[in-house]
Amino acid sequence: MNITNTEIDIKKLIELSYKEEIWLPEFQRPFVWDKNQVRLLIDSLYRNYTISSILVWKGGDELARRAVGARVKDIKIPQNKPEDVTYLLDGQQRTTALTLAFTDKAIFKGNNSKKKEKVSLFWDSEYQGDDAELKWIFDDEKIDNPENPKEPFMLKEYTDEVLYGKFGSRFVKIKHAYSFDDTIVEKWFDITKEKEEIKMLRFKNDYNKKLKVLETTILSRKVYDIEQKGSLEQVLEVFERINTKNTKLSIFDIMVAKTYRKFDEGYFDLRSYYKIIKYKGNVKNDYFQNLDAIDLDMVNLPVDDSDMLQLSMIILNKKFKGSEILKLNTNQLMENTKLLHDKFATLVQFMDQNFNIEVTELRRYNPLLKFLAGAISHFDSRELKQNEFLKTYFWNTLLKNRYPGAQSERIAKDFDLLIETKTSLNEKLEKMINENTRSFDYLQSTTTSNIKLIDAHYSNRSQQMYRGMLLLLKSKNVKDFYNGFTPLKDVINENKLEEHHIFPKRSALGKEIAKQYENHKYDDIINNIANVALITKETNNKRIGSKLPSVYITEFEKEYKDSKKYDEFLEIMESQFISTDMVELLKNDDFDGFIVARTKLLHQQIEELCKIKE
Secondary structure (H helix, E strand, O other): OOEEEEEEEHHHHHHHHHOOOOEEEOOOOOOOOOHHHHHHHHHHHHOOOOOOOEEEEEEOOOOOEEEOOOOOOOOEOOOOOOOOEEEEEEOHHHHHHHHHHHOOOOEEOOOOOOOEEOOOEEEEOOOOOOOHHHHEEEOOOOEOOOOOOOOOEOHHHOOHHHHHHHHOOOEEEOHHHHOOOHHHHHHHOOOOOHHHHHHHHHHHHHHHHHHHHHHHHHHOOEEEEEEEOOOHHHHHOOHHHHHOOOOOOOHHHHHHHHHOEEEOOEEEOHHHHHHHHOOOOOOOOOHHHHHHHOOHHHOOOOOOHHHHHHHHHHHHHOOOOHHHHHHOOHHHHHHOHHHHHHHHHHHHHHHHHHHOOOHHHHHHHHHHHHHHHHHHHHOOOOOHHHHHHHHHHHHHHHHOOOOOOOHHHHHHHHHHHHHOOOOOHHHHHHHHHOOOOOOOHHHHHOOOOOOOOOOOEHHHOOOHHHHHHHHHHOOOOOOOOOOOOOOOOOOOOOOOEEEEEOOOOOOHHHHHHHHHOOOOOOOOHHHEHHHEEEEEHHHHHHHHOOOOHHHHHHHHHHHHHHOOOHHHHHHHHHHOOOOHHHHHHHHOOOHHHHHHHHHHHHHHHHHHHHOOOO
16 A cells, blocks of 8 residues: 655645546535635635645546535546546545635535535735734625724725725735736726836735735645545555544445446435335335335434445455455445345344344444354354354353454454354354453352452443443343333333442442442442442432442332232342342342352353353
8 A cells, every 4th residue: 555645735726626636525515614714714824824634535437526616416427437536535625615715616505506606805914913804804794994984895896996996905815816917907007107107016016925925825835635546445444544633534435425326217325225224114125116115314223324334245245354345336235225124134133132232232242243244144044053153152252352353354264164064053163262362260269258350340331341241131131120120122211221330339338338449459349240230210219329238129129028029029130140149138238248149140141151052
């Protein structure tokens, strides 16, 4: 991969834009800057403030594109011709603003396909202050009139000849810094008279000096041009680096432009395509028939389109490296609309039914999702043994950390092992399990005098191990402490199960425990997963609060006994990995004893979920 960094000046950038020698990929949003943003850009350049670099890619006729400042709908469709095309990947708002300010090229703004915009911006060369709005003035803005304060004026009220005759070289039209034939000035004076000729020459000299100031401070200013050479696949390899500079580029943006095509029925647009794929109902294989039949505005499945691209690459081509996405093409996607829709729906259903992972949480398990997408598309139908294989794979990979790094290569290796026909599914699992990088054997010796814990804490909820343990807590059809509710899908009210501390962190005992373990190896023990239960907000707020387990557990137990439903109470506790013996520990507020006992029970479940089923 060859990346060369070059510098071009502002004037050259404007020239490339004006002559349509640089193009905007279809994914670029329209020009949206207002006049004040244009003004501030000019002022920043004049003051020599730092502005961001631009990013261009010199490629081929591969992406749908439009000229700088053109209408959004004026798209040039790729014809795969053997021609070089320079794409502006980042910096189009600044480039368009400069083109608008320094040239007479009309610019389309926003999604308006009819109204073009032109501006005339002037530099008040006599203004010595720091107010950008007084230094840089648009011709339709009112200016204070010292001769008559009650009647401000606008520069557009004057022709150039009258303007310069009245104010001399005070107001400099910045377009003239880019291109100006000063012989036109001679028409404003009667140069047959010597005094008028001298006056004309003096004006030309003063005006050209000021134009030179603008040329030096603005147009000659260097733009750091990051030029990415090579194929579209090579461009993809620098995206991660680009994103660290807060550039909002993504592989999905590139693919939108790469796959944009015109057909007799209309245009293929990748954004609409993935709304069809994510639609919860039945779909047809014909893309355009689906467009007519489905209200795409009602499709709001919260799955990132870049993730959908990865899953498409895996399901259709059985490839796992990110750059392989660029080998997807419009025809392949259109021919497999129903296949992709149905496989994606199966994947979502599998994650929900087996691991209680709702669609909103799918992205948290992206590496696992990739392998499972490949496996589900590989199996013609999932029998019990195949389902057990996938579940065991999932738990081992998530809890025992099979993908600590180089994930794409490891996933591809796992998939190659899966499709190999010489070994059984259990033999494949044995090979996979041998690559586990995390063991929990140390938990077998945990005691109250030598506490050993699972490294998963409420205080670090984004941690992979913590997320995995939350799924494990749901693996016994978890029920709320008080009302026995089970998890409800897409619920956002007080009946949704949430993580809460069994020994409340803010209780007097909770604070005492935190103090006791302050300098301990497990100084965050109060937040450990062994002290976390999934209960409703209503139960926590109205029935637990800062009460100790000795109070609220005793209250719950009594209510169930009085209702002659004590067995139901014990079932609820069992669903939360709390045995009958551990209930007694809670009723005595025995924190250490409870944490050790529950850690052992959670460890047993880890090993049960991760073992190979005969």
